[in-house]
Amino acid sequence: MNQPHSPMADERVELDLPALLGALRRSVKWLAPLTIGCAALTFVGLQLAPSYYRADSKILIEGSEAVYPGENRGVEEERALLDEEGVASQVQLLTSRDLSRRVAKRLDLAAIPEFEAESGGLVSGVLSMLGIKRDSGFVSPEERVLEVYYDNLKVYRVEGSRVIAVEFSAQAPELAANVSNSIVEEYLDLQAAAKRQSTEFAAAALEPQIKRLREDVTAAQKRVETYRANNDLLLGADNQTLSQQQLGELSTQLSEARAARTEAEAKARLIRELLNSGGSLETASDVLNSQLIQRLRERQVALQSQIAELSTTLLPNHPRIRALNSQLADFDRQIRGEARKIMIGLENDAKIAAGRVASLSEELEQLKGKAVESAENQAKLRELEREAATKSAQLEQMMQRFREADTRRNAEFLAADARVISRASVPLEPYWPKVLPTTILVALAAFILGTAWVIMREFLSGGALNRVSYGGPEFSEAGRDPRRGTDDRPAIASQPETQSEQGAIGAEHPAGTMENADLPLEPKKAIAHNVTVAPALHTNAPTAAIAQEERNENHRRVAVLSVDSDEVAQAVTFRLARQAAEEGKLPLFLEVRPDMDDPQAVPGFAELLDGSASFAGVIYRDPSSRAHVIEAGQRAIDDELTMNGRFDLVLEAIDHTYDQVFFDLGLIDDSLISAQILSLADMVVVATGGSPAGPELEAALTMLEEHTGAPVTVESADPKAASGKGRSSDMAA
Structure with missing residues (x-):
């Protein structure tokens, strides 16, 4: 079996578009006159309204170039000037009341009828009585001028740049251009004056500090020299103290004495070994360098030559040859005796060098003890020297800053951190009122509001809605979906x-x-x-x-x-x-x-x-x-x-x-x-x-x-x- 559906008829509410369009057609008889009337009133009212002209000047915020020493600023100062917050701060400066008073005084805005105080009429009097608006009688003329001034002024930062636009509106086109240019000029003058004032303040503040630092530096250097003299820390060659120089010289002498002792002992030992072993004494350089041994050696060589000549004619036992051989043996004994004397001399030199080594070692130990004792004095001296150097560097830094500030103070011109990139020109056409566009917008708004009121009325009365019933005989045809x-x-x-x-x-x-x-x-x-x-x-x-x-x-x-x-x-x-x-x-x-x-x-x-x-x-x-x-x-x-x-x-x-x-x-x-x-x-x-x-x-x-x-x-x-x-x-x- 199939599941039965409810036999009761259902209803659905639908939008009756023809009825809604008919209501709109019936409303044309009063909607069209309403639209035309609003447009006509707007057109006439705008014709009678005063015209306003707008002029604008543009300035670019940038770091001023160094035209004199000391103008360069740090990276952080430059970034603080050119970032988004820095440009926004300059916008606030352009709208400050001090700058506005200077512009009003410069152009004598109080004498211009457009800036004169208004009585306000009945409406202003009632509002003043209710406390909603201040009574113009209690406001000074300067405040009334500034009130009109700020109503017509618009200062803003151009999006995505460091350019600031200054717009001013006035009924007279020349006045609008003059006020806009005057604001920019006063802004640049105000910045230059602020720079000069800060420079003078910095120079005046640095002078007593420099004087005090000079005295501190002199006293610190004097303490260093006095301490150096009292603790035997005077400097010699190569910026070394006397004790350090003596310690270095003794170390060198001790090394030389030890080397001489070792050399003498080695030479004496070599000659002794040659004498004991019967070796050739000619291999010892000290023996060969002796003049006596050299002469004995020459005579020995001459005898050997003579013996060799006679040996050709005489036998070895011949008295003459035997006498020559005896002389040759005597020369050999003399040479060996002389070598023994040289050995004894070398041994004596070694003993003398050993004594000198002991003396230098003892003196070196004494100097080392003194060096250890002066270590604390040297540390204290270095501390005094660092203090004096720090005060000297601080004095030099302050002197540099004072020289820069004094240069800026004596400069005839101080560049502002901005420049004018577009001066205001006299506008040719008013920006308000826009008669034709405003009239069209008012007419369109009146027509849309009237149409909306008609549609809302039809919905609230039910004339735009239609109820469709299902379940009756008509549903078999009306309910058919043409898409199926x-x-x-x-x-x-x-x-x-x-x-x-x-x-x-x-x-x-x-x-x-x-x-x-x-x-x-x-x-x-x-x-x-x-x-x-x-x-x-x-x-x-x-x-x-x-x-x-x-x-x-x-x-x-x-x-x-x-x-x-x-x-x-x-x-x-x-x-x-x-x-x-x-x-x-x-x-x-x-x-x-x-x-x-x-x-x-x-x-x-x-x-x-x-x-x-x-x-x-x-x-x-x-x-x-x-x-x-x-x-x-x-x-x-x-x-x-x-x-x-x-x-x-x-x-x-x-x-x-x-x-x-x-x-x-x-x-x-x-x-x-x-x-x-x-x-x-x-x-x-x-x-x-x-x-x-x-x-x-x-x-x-x-x-x-x-x-x-x-x-x-x-x-x-x-x-x-x-x-x-x-x-x-x-x-x-």
Whole structure:
């Protein structure tokens, strides 16, 4: 059986555009004169109003170039002048009251009629009595001039630059230009005067400080010299103290004495070894350097030559040869004796050097002790020297600053930190009043306000609204949606067809299905953002007769079940939903598993029934088509959950959102929710795995035909197998 709709007629309020346009046409007879009258009054009033001229000067804030010593400023001072806050400070200076008084006095603005004090009339007197406005009698003429002055003055920083614009408005064009240029000139003069004043103040403040620092530097240097003399820290050559120089000289002498001792001992040791071993004394340089040994050696060589000559004629035992050999041996003894004397002399030199080493070492130790004692004095002296150097550097710095300040003080001209880049010229045309644009704007505003008043009146009186009723005989034609062709279902109020796809689901999310349509659905958790369900529960429902006709022709609710397995029913349901999507419809795949109890599953139809989830959290998008998917859920759908009253509300919302709903009931069972869905189905599909029809399938088909009253077809999970076989009521078992 199909679910009946309420037979009561519903009403919807719509905008009656023809009635609204008619009201506007009827209002033209007074709206047009009103618009023309306002424009005429504005035009005449602006013709009588005084004209105002505006002139502007522009100055650029920049650091002044150094035209005399001491003008250079630091990086931080330059940045503080040229940043956004610095330019804003210069804007405030241009609008200061001191500068304004100088301009007013320079141009004698009090004598100009435009700046004269006004009596104010009756209105000003009343406002003064109420305390809203000050009484002009208690305001000085200068204040009244400044009040008019500030009303016509506008100073602002040009966006994105360091340029400041000074605009002044006046009834006389020459006055506007003069005041604007005078403001800039007085500003530059004021800056130069401020620089000169600060320079004089700095120079006057530095003079006593310099005098005091000079005395401090002299006293500090005197303390250094006195301490140096009292503690024997006088400087010698190379900026070293006397004790340091003596210590260095003794160290050098001690090193030389040690070297001489070592050398003498080594030479004496060598000669002793040559004498003891009978070696040749000619290898010792000190022996060879002796003149006596050299003469003895010469005579020895001469005897050896004579013996060699006589040996050619005389025998070795000849008396003459024996006498010469005796003389030669005597020379050899003399040479060795002389070498022994040289050795003894070297040993004596070594002893003398050793004594000198001991003496120098003792003296060096004494000087070291004195050096240790003078270390504290030297540290104190360095501290006094640092203090004197610090005071000297401070004095030099102050002297430099004083010289710079004195140079600026004596300079005939001080450049300001700004320059004029555009002087005000006499304006040729007034900037106010703009007669034609203002007249057009007033006329347009009067027309818009009048039109708005007419529209508001029509809405408040109800003349712009029209109530449309549904459920009567006229609805069968008027309720037909031309976008659906022959579909006689009424269109959902303020819900176009695109909203059924985007209003119900604001964002596409994977439905957790496999990519192959013939495979069962594998649930995956998805996060839905900005998903809203269309307000189908608040729309007008069709009558029972129209709903019945829609079900018979379009099969909006298709229930799919199987006598084989849940996977077969799921595969067939997905194929049917995607086929409907290819035909241009917006289908919904709704999985119903009464006995399913899986806390790990994603929320679905069961959560919609118990109210723990919304449509935004359970609707997903099939990635292979434009079909939407609602899975079974996490809990079992028992009889109590089925009868809690939310089933009808959920199903009605789905009917108003989707063109076709495919219920996946899985394996056929006797649950209450399955029976209720079958009773509301427009078509029942029995899914098979492709096997030949058996007794179970025939019994299921017979039972479904008897209890549902809807056409029953058989679909195979294999898309290549025969499908869509109908079964009539007289189908044989």
